[in-house]
Amino acid sequence: xxxxxxxxxxxxxxxxxxxxxxxxxxxxxxxxxxxxxxxxxxxxxxxxxxxxxxxxxxxxxxxxxxxxxxxxxxxxxxxxxxxxxxxxxxxxxxxxxxxxxxxxxxxxxxxxxxxxxxxxxxxxxxxxxxxxxxxxxxxxxxxxxxxxxxxxxxxxxxxxxxxxxxxxxxxxxxxxxxxxxxxxxxxxxxxxxxxxxxxxxxxxxxxxxxxxxxxxxxxxxxxxxxxxxxxxxxxxxxxxxxxxxxxxxxxxxxxxxxxxxxxxxxxxxxxxxxxxxxxxxxxxxxxxxxxxxxxxxxxxxxxxxxxxxxxxxxxxxxxxxxxxxxxxxxxxxxxxxxxxxxxxxxxxxxxxxxxxxxxxxxxxxxxxxxxxxxxxxxxx
Amino acid sequence: xxxxxxxxxxxxxxxxxxxxxxxxxxxxxxxxxxxxxxxxxxxxxxxxxxxxxxxxxxxxxxxxxxxxxxxxxxxxxxxxxxxxxxxxxxxxxxxxxxxxxxxxxxxxxxxxxxxxxxxxxxxxxxxxxxxxxxxxxxxxxxxxxxxxxxxxxxxxxxxxxxxxxxxxxxxxxxxxxxxxxxxxxxxxxxxxxxxxxxxxxxxxxxxxxxxxxxxxxxxxxxxxxxxxxxxxxxxxxxxxxxxxxxxxxxxxxxxxxxxxxxxxxxxxxxxxxxxxxxxxxxxxxxxxxxxxxxxxxxxxxxxxxxxxxxxxxxxxxxxxxxxxxxxxxxxxxxxxxxxxxxxxxxxxxxxxxxxxxxxxxxxxxxxxxxxxxxxxxxxxxxxxxxxxxxxxxxxxxxxxxxxxxxxxxxxxxxxxxxxxxxxxxxxxxxxxxxxxxxxxxxxxxxxxxxxxxxxxxxxxxxxxxxxxxxxxxxxxxxxxxxxxxxxxxxxxxxxxxxxxxxxxxxxxxxxxx
Numbered sequence: 001x002x003x004x005x006x007x008x009x010x011x012x013x014x015x016x017x018x019x020x021x022x023x024x025x026x027x028x029x030x031x032x033x034x035x036x037x038x039x040x041x042x043x044x045x046x047x048x049x050x051x052x053x054x055x056x057x058x059x060x061x062x063x064x065x066x067x068x069x070x071x072x073x074x075x076x077x078x079x080x081x082x083x084x085x086x087x088x089x090x091x092x093x094x095x096x097x098x099x100x101x102x103x104x105x106x107x108x109x110x111x112x113x114x115x116x117x118x119x120x121x122x123x124x125x126x127x128x129x130x131x132x133x134x135x136x137x138x139x140x141x142x143x144x145x146x147x148x149x150x151x152x153x154x155x156x157x158x159x160x161x162x163x164x165x166x167x168x169x170x171x172x173x174x175x176x177x178x179x180x181x182x183x184x185x186x187x188x189x190x191x192x193x194x195x196x197x198x199x200x201x202x203x204x205x206x207x208x209x210x211x212x213x214x215x216x217x218x219x220x221x222x223x224x225x226x227x228x229x230x231x232x233x234x235x236x237x238x239x240x241x242x243x244x245x246x247x248x249x250x251x252x253x254x255x256x257x258x259x260x261x262x263x264x265x266x267x268x269x270x271x272x273x274x275x276x277x278x279x280x281x282x283x284x285x286x287x288x289x290x291x292x293x294x295x296x297x298x299x300x301x302x303x304x305x306x307x308x309x310x311x312x313x314x315x316x317x318x319x320x321x322x323x324x325x326x327x328x329x330x331x332x333x334x335x336x337x338x339x340x341x342x343x344x345x346x347x348x349x350x351x352x353x354x355x356x357x358x359x360x361x362x363x364x365x366x367x368x369x370x371x372x373x374x375x376x377x378x379x380x
Numbered sequence: 381x382x383x384x385x386x387x388x389x390x391x392x393x394x395x396x397x398x399x400x401x402x403x404x405x406x407x408x409x410x411x412x413x414x415x416x417x418x419x420x421x422x423x424x425x426x427x428x429x430x431x432x433x434x435x436x437x438x439x440x441x442x443x444x445x446x447x448x449x450x451x452x453x454x455x456x457x458x459x460x461x462x463x464x465x466x467x468x469x470x471x472x473x474x475x476x477x478x479x480x481x482x483x484x485x486x487x488x489x490x491x492x493x494x495x496x497x498x499x500x501x502x503x504x505x506x507x508x509x510x511x512x513x514x515x516x517x518x519x520x521x522x523x524x525x526x527x528x529x530x531x532x533x534x535x536x537x538x539x540x541x542x543x544x545x546x547x548x549x550x551x552x553x554x555x556x557x558x559x560x561x562x563x564x565x566x567x568x569x570x571x572x573x574x575x576x577x578x579x580x581x582x583x584x585x586x587x588x589x590x591x592x593x594x595x596x597x598x599x600x601x602x603x604x605x606x607x608x609x610x611x612x613x614x615x616x617x618x619x620x621x622x623x624x625x626x627x628x629x630x631x632x633x634x635x636x637x638x639x640x641x642x643x644x645x646x647x648x649x650x651x652x653x654x655x656x657x658x659x660x661x662x663x664x665x666x667x668x669x670x671x672x673x674x675x676x677x678x679x680x681x682x683x684x685x686x687x688x689x690x691x692x693x694x695x696x697x698x699x700x701x702x703x704x705x706x707x708x709x710x711x712x713x714x715x716x717x718x719x720x721x722x723x724x725x726x727x728x729x730x731x732x733x734x735x736x737x738x739x740x741x742x743x744x745x746x747x748x749x750x751x752x753x754x755x756x757x758x759x760x761x762x763x764x765x766x767x768x769x770x771x772x773x774x775x776x777x778x779x780x781x782x783x784x785x786x787x788x789x790x791x792x793x794x795x796x797x798x799x800x801x802x803x804x805x806x807x808x809x810x811x812x813x814x815x816x817x818x819x820x821x822x823x824x825x826x827x828x829x830x831x832x833x834x835x836x837x838x839x840x841x842x843x844x845x846x847x848x849x850x851x852x853x854x855x856x857x858x859x860x861x862x863x864x865x866x867x868x869x870x871x872x873x874x875x876x877x878x879x880x881x882x883x884x885x886x887x888x889x890x891x892x893x
């Protein structure tokens with residue numbers, strides 16, 4: 001029996017309200033690059049956070065384990081570790097496990113244990129969709145049923161590193177300057193209604209999707225109720241978590257293209273829809289009619305990433321900032337242009353997208369690159 | 381014959397009831413113009429030829445204030461004139477008077493309007509949120525603020541061709557409302573044609589819907605069909621193919637909040653030639669709506685009627701099913717949605733009626749707030765909330781109530797009493813008498829002329845315009861710019877002065893938490 005009185009997340013019983021800095025970088029050829037620039041850029045927006053949360057997502061991270069799900073799990077107690085490791089053993093084939101390497105720093109006080117596991121599913125079905133549902137189900141179980149354990153990330157060849165502190169301090173703690181990836185996203189957090197805790201930092205992740213987010217979703221109440229109808233339980237009670245699940249529902253389960261997903265989150269106004277050509281009108285009208293409860297309303301700028309794609313989106317009246325910079329094969333998405341200019345002063349192009357207009361950055365080369373055959377990047 | 385209650389007419393019987401109101405006439409202001417005599421539908425004012433003076437019969441006065449408002453010299457005041465019974469918490473004046481009425485007539489006590497009893501009004505125990513600092517409020521004067529609402533069944537997901545981005549899902553019929561406020565069902569016969577014309581004109585101008593009630597659709601109103609909900613009720617009055625196809629939505633009326641479980645009775649005196657034509661019944665005959673539909677004795681029968689109506693209209697219109705909010709409303713609503721209804725209308729016990737037994741009006745049913753909350757929760761738990769829209773009615777008084785209803789989970793609301801008040805109704809609860817001095821709930825042609833459809837439509841349009849501006853203000857304050865972000869978003873509500881159980885049913889947290 002599930003202990004209904006058991007609360008895994010006792011840090012916030014309400015939606016987390018916060019403001020933030022966000023920064024993302026992608027090499028569109030899939031070349032992996034070091035995180036030093038990203039760390040420098042997010043540190044440059046230090047004042048947009050308050051030291052109560054920072055984090056990074058890295059894609060193309062584990063070329064030696066591309067076919068295995070990389071679970072990054074935080075433990076707040078030994079009991080939690082024991083329970084969860086037994087659970088993992090029962091449900092997965094574990095190929096490799098270790099503590100995530102960290103260094104002792106002055107700024108990071110009393111960190112929890114973070115371990116990583118490279119696992120596969122004990123199943124013989126070739127259907128990848130089933131695998132993903134299996135992973136999703138197990139992640140939900142660890143987060144909601146097992147004691148003191150949180151899954152930071154669970155995708156292949158990617159991971160999330162996050163915690164309480166400024167992002168540059170988290171980067172130092174997790175030795176992130178030593179890692180390489182072809183997409184990086186990062187986040188500095190300014191929560192206002194809760195003490196910071198490690199599980200509440202961004203990015204939020206499910207499978208290989210990650211979300212970093214600056215804003216407050218005033219529609220959270222209905223977004224969360226709608227997602228519950230599809231089996232997603234927002235255990236962290238943050239709107240960012242709800243966005244991560246909404247992405248999973250729309251893109252993975254309902255198989256909607258990401259362009260369409262963006263139109264669900266930040267739909268065009270009815271006045272604009274009325275002026276669209278008939279086919280488009282029919283489509284966008286149906287999107288609002290069917291997915292109105294998933295519209296993200298309130299100020300936000302969000303970076304959504306998965307293998308092969310980095311997506312930037314603001315709310316439809318652009319109440320939070322987002323700037324795009326392009327330089328050669330590199331694309332940067334940032335709360336502030338200054339952070340981009342710091343790491344890449346001579347941009348080919350810098351621009352601010354319209355409210356609600358998605359910026360979708362894709363690998364220029366074929367999808368096979370997603371699966372790990374990624375060449376070492378020439379250091380920029 | 382055979383009844384144990386044989387009513388014997390006693391030749392003379394002194395009534396123990398006294399006047400409830402007093403018409404006070406200022407002799408210095410009264411110019412003896414007799415306007416008050418003409419205006420009163422209840423003969424409360426008269427001309428005493430012997431004394432050459434306009435006088436009042438207090439015992440006839442119903443406190444509708446028509447004469448007060450139309451007196452050209454403001455000479456009249458109508459005030460309460462309660463009999464000072466000895467103080468008693470149990471045997472209050474209205475209780476004693478009801479007993480006397482029945483002792484003198486031997487009948488069922490009839491009444492009109494919604495219940496006037498002091499039940500909790502949950503709207504007044506719900507408080508709305510506003511955004512500050514962490515989340516900017518949005519200025520509706522500067523930014524678009526969207527109230528557009530579509531009623532109808534929605535699929536759980538859309539299929540879109542990934543290459544062409546074309547929509548592959550075929551959507552069920554959807555009805556667009558510019559404002560999520562519609563007019564409640566009020567039948568021709570119960571209300572006058574001028575009232576219905578006012579509602580129809582206003583609905584068309586606003587971009588919302590009015591509802592025929594169960595009295596059919598008068599031929600002069602067919603042109604407003606695109607803004608009309610046509611009702612199919614247990615009497616099936618005025619239901620024919622052209623009628624069904626004229627409307628935008630077809631509503632099966634199962635129950636009414638003011639009188640759950642009870643049918644209707646339009647007395648023959650109200651069945652004029654026009655009403656007779658529209659209802660398709662003989663002139664002067666009583667129009668009796670049975671308590672149940674006699675072809676719906678179970679949910680599977682309702683399913684058949686829903687599909688028969690869809691067949692009859694070639695699947696071009698959403699089918700709505702209206703029920704009264706009663707104890708097991710959530711289970712009933714679930715059955716209705718599974719039966720194929722596109723819209724569920726829940727009418728709370730404060731909803732009004734043209735005539736109902738007082739004991740039913742005042743004692744049967746539950747508040748719509750609780751019914752709505754439990755139905756929305758139930759449909760979500762069962763994963764069928766998308767399959768139908770929810771519309772609520774029964775005591776929606778202002779834009780605040782509308783916003784709270786939507787936050788609890790309604791797609792839209794119906795207003796009946798509020799719309800009639802805009803047309804002049806002073807809520808005197810005499811709808812069942814057919815004497816309405818304001819010309820609303822009557823078929824007396826002398827009285828119905830008092831509602832001018834042009835003026836009536838203007839007043840209704842103004843009301844809804846005012847409400848929609850207020851709703852936009854509230855949305856902006858909440859930090860959202862589309863009504864769908866409020867719908868079912870109970871985090872924006874907090875309860876005040878409610879028990880834990882009430883909060884749990886409403887799905888809201890207590891103020892301050």
